[in-house]
Amino acid sequence: MTLSNDPNSTSTSKPKISLYRRYPKLEKIPRVSIIQYPTPVEKLKKINDLLDGTNIWIKRDDLTNSHYGGNKPRKFEFAFAQALKKKKTRILTVGGIGTNHGLACAIHSPKFGLKTSLFFINQPLTHLVRDNLLCDHHFGAKLYFTKNTLGTIWKLLSKLISNRSSYYLGVGASNPFGTIGFVNAGLELADQINAGLLPEPDKIFVALGSMGMAVGLAIGIGLAGLKTKIVGVAVSAETYNSNKKIMKLAKQTIRILRKADPSILDVSTRIFDRLIVDRSFFGGEYGRWTKDGIEAMKKFNTDECQLEPVYTAKAFSALLAYCQENPKVKTENILYWHSRSSVDLTKIPLQVDYHDLPLSFHKFFDGTIPLDENLEIIKRIP
Ligand SMILES: Cc1ncc(COP(=O)(O)O)c(C=O)c1O
Numbered sequence: 001m002t003l004s005n006d007p008n009s010t011s012t013s014k015p016k017i018s019l020y021r022r023y024p025k026l027e028k029i030p031r032v033s034i035i036q037y038p039t040p041v042e043k044l045k046k047i048n049d050l051l052d053g054t055n056i057w058i059k060r061d062d063l064t065n066s067h068y069g070g071n072k073p074r075k076f077e078f079a080f081a082q083a084l085k086k087k088k089t090r091i092l093t094v095g096g097i098g099t100n101h102g103l104a105c106a107i108h109s110p111k112f113g114l115k116t117s118l119f120f121i122n123q124p125l126t127h128l129v130r131d132n133l134l135c136d137h138h139f140g141a142k143l144y145f146t147k148n149t150l151g152t153i154w155k156l157l158s159k160l161i162s163n164r165s166s167y168y169l170g171v172g173a174s175n176p177f178g179t180i181g182f183v184n185a186g187l188e189l190a191d192q193i194n195a196g197l198l199p200e201p202d203k204i205f206v207a208l209g210s211m212g213m214a215v216g217l218a219i220g221i222g223l224a225g226l227k228t229k230i231v232g233v234a235v236s237a238e239t240y241n242s243n244k245k246i247m248k249l250a251k252q253t254i255r256i257l258r259k260a261d262p263s264i265l266d267v268s269t270r271i272f273d274r275l276i277v278d279r280s281f282f283g284g285e286y287g288r289w290t291k292d293g294i295e296a297m298k299k300f301n302t303d304e305c306q307l308e309p310v311y312t313a314k315a316f317s318a319l320l321a322y323c324q325e326n327p328k329v330k331t332e333n334i335l336y337w338h339s340r341s342s343v344d345l346t347k348i349p350l351q352v353d354y355h356d357l358p359l360s361f362h363k364f365f366d367g368t369i370p371l372d373e374n375l376e377i378i379k380r381i382p
Contacts, residue, residue: 018187019180022223025261029180030081032112034073035064038188041198044336046302054323057198057335058305059189062342065108070341071213072104074185075178080112082177083167092160093169094119094152096287097145097364098129098310100341101172101210106141117142117166119156121149123287124372125364128308133364134349137357145360171240172210176252179216183253186220189335193226201228201335205319207311208232208277209286211241213339215249218275222267228335233318234279235311236286247271281314281321289372292317305338312340 017037020027040060048054064073083091091114095102102118109116118141123129136143144159146152160166169175193200204221208214214232221228234241250268257264267274283290293313300307300316307313319336323329354365363369 017184018191019184019220021191022187023257023261023264026257028260029078029177029256030085031077032081032084034077034080034108034111036066038192039063041189041192041335042304043198044304046304047300050300051320051323053330055199055330055333056319056323057201057333059204059335059337061185062306062338062340064341066343068104068107068341068343068345070100070104071182071337071339072101072173073108074181075173075212076105076108076181078180079169079173079175079178080109080114083114083169084112086167087165088167089113089165090115090117090163090167091169092117092119092156092166093173094121094156094171096121096123096129098123098126098132098287100132100311102141103132103135103139104341105169105173106136106139110140114167115140115142117144117159119152119159120145121152124285124289125369126287126289126309126372128310129287130354130364131346131349133357133361134352134354135345138348138352143358143361145358170210172212174210174212174215174249176249176256179212179219179249179253180256182213182216183220183223183257184216185213186217186222186226187224188220189217190221190224190226198335199333200226202332203322204228204230204335204337205315205322206230206232206337207235207315207339208241209235209311211246211249213337214275214277215246215271216253217337218271219250219253219267222270222274223265228274230275231318231322232275232277233315234277234282235314236282238279240286241277243272243277246275246277278318281318283314286310290314290317292321296320305336306340306342308340312338315339 044056062069097120106116144155206214218230250271254268289309293309296313296316297307
């Protein structure tokens, strides 16, 4: 039997993930294999030069999987395992019309015999949103959009009730099981620090949407005993990621871990010692591109790191503002967590005719709804 760390290979024997190495009793919590562990950490040389000697590092979660990377596969490893444990055959999930989460789900679920249905809510229309919709269709997801959010939720509920073999996966896969994927990510980072691959970061900047990434990381970092602070840069409204919701998700996640291994510390009670939420880069509406984000993309998108406007450009803008405002920044180590996929899917939308999507989606393509005004600016970014 060959040892392989490539989840797309057929090998059955894989090195243990950091979570299981540190807490062997947690192997009781089911998991499927999607990630190429560990994702690399690198120093952002060009960006540090541009910023005149900062120490910014990147965690390359864009490389979590060679079919579609980014932060979602980490959550799917634990969330899909729950669906399979419950003998479900279809994932029902929800997101904005441009959701990366939904697309990631459509791409990864078939490997485990699962189908995907996506229930959409509105967001500003851009060419990236259109491309994701066309890709969702290409990868076989069933797509649902009704005239308002309430209608979409109603549709989702009726499908859940009528099809008992469906598994509801909440927005962004940030249920407590999905969040465990990022507890593991925090421990994986700690292992990389212990191995001397990077210094312990003073701060980690991450985008904060449905919370699973930031909350899981804060727990993982806490369990590893690191002093690092996570800056969760909000990309959606506070109703989706209020402090109360953050605390609730942290508690639920820790409860699952402690049920399997009671020796695990309850770090959820002090989650805000490690997680700082910054809401100043949000832009007022989920999916709206910001001036700061566009500037960051224009200036810093290189072969080292490609930001996109909805999540990563906002997290990176917060990081840049921190560098500009903090006189001691050159003595600190900062980690930027790169949560988008870098797999190139740009050819796929060219193969899909939007007329093949359900009728309720045609208005996003036929000019009925104008593209977001920032589009032309972004198109010119190298
Ligand atoms: C590229 C990217 N970064 C960050 C996030 C936010 O992560 P979370 O929803 O876990 O807060 C998302 C969520 O969809 C995403 O697609």
